[in-house]
Amino acid sequence: xxxxxxxxxxxxxxxxxxxxxxxxxxxxxxxxxxxxxxxxxxxxxxxxxxxxxxxxxxxxxxxxxxxxxxxxxxxxxxxxxxxxxxxxxxxxxxxxxxxxxxxxxxxxxxxxx
Amino acid sequence: xxxxxxxxxxxxxxxxxxxxxxxxxxxxxxxxxxxxxxxxxxxxxxxxxxxxxxxxxxxxxxxxxxxxxxxxxxxxxxxxxxxxxxxxxxxxxxxxxxxxxxxxxxxxxxx
Numbered sequence: 001x002x003x004x005x006x007x008x009x010x011x012x013x014x015x016x017x018x019x020x021x022x023x024x025x026x027x028x029x030x031x032x033x034x035x036x037x038x039x040x041x042x043x044x045x046x047x048x049x050x051x052x053x054x055x056x057x058x059x060x061x062x063x064x065x066x067x068x069x070x071x072x073x074x075x076x077x078x079x080x081x082x083x084x085x086x087x088x089x090x091x092x093x094x095x096x097x098x099x100x101x102x103x104x105x106x107x108x109x110x111x112x113x
Numbered sequence: 114x115x116x117x118x119x120x121x122x123x124x125x126x127x128x129x130x131x132x133x134x135x136x137x138x139x140x141x142x143x144x145x146x147x148x149x150x151x152x153x154x155x156x157x158x159x160x161x162x163x164x165x166x167x168x169x170x171x172x173x174x175x176x177x178x179x180x181x182x183x184x185x186x187x188x189x190x191x192x193x194x195x196x197x198x199x200x201x202x203x204x205x206x207x208x209x210x211x212x213x214x215x216x217x218x219x220x221x222x223x224x
Contacts, residue, residue: 033212042216043157043200058212090156098212099145099204104156 001026004105006091012111013081021076021108023091031094032074033058033102034066036087043090048098049074081112116140117203119215127223130191134218136201137183146177146184147202151217157200160186188220196222 007022025032034046035058045058049068063085065077074093078085088109092102118137126132138146146163161168163175163184174187188195201215 035214040216043214045212048212101147101159101162104158106156 003027004091004093004103006089006105006108008108009106010109012113013078014113015082017081018077018079019081019110020078021089021091021110022073023075023105024073025091025093025103026072027093027095027103028071029093029095029103030071031097031100032068033092033094033098034064034074034076035090035092036060036085037090037107038087046076046089050097081110083112086110086112117201117213117215119199119201119218121216121218123219123221125221125223126191128191128193131187131189132191132220133185133187134199134201134220135183135185136203136215138201138203138213139182140203140205141179141182143182143203143205145204147204148173148175148184148186149200149202149214151198151200153198157214160199191220191222193222193224196220 004025033048035043037043044060047066049055052071067075088107090107091105094100094102116139148160149157150160151157163177167176172189176185198217198219200217203213205211
């Protein structure tokens, strides 16, 4: 099992460009999550999906959209990137609800110039 | 008061020593609690869940004190490989910000 995979590992964007971060899990988990981690801020939840076909906002959803394409895949889209979105983005999954253990992907390091 | 607070450290501890971290939370309705470990430039990984009765896994012991709203992590006989950042996680259902990560406590084990 690969667990949770994320692509790309690194990305540099110019302000205003768009991109989609991809995440997939092979553990047959129901819930998936997107976080960002900034120095001194800890991990903050952007969006989550409790099941296929549903998505909900987390703590910092502004500037992002998500798609739960199927049970395996949960993508995060930046429509018009801003320097404030420079961060490390982690995808995670859990078997059931958020009260259960989460398994994280290796992260995507994004720099917006 | 912030929702989940941790002492950022760093804690510089000699190998073999015992070290303890606390994490306080503000929402008394919080339902589940975890300690995660994060190595430099890596993803967080579950260290252990924290149960009301307390739980132990080898050299690691986690405790929950609901009355005072804190959880603790005790590491005995510390190893060089224990050097990492330890994240406290608090979950509370039915809220948009229902998963709250602490900012982490950095631990350096010194040879």
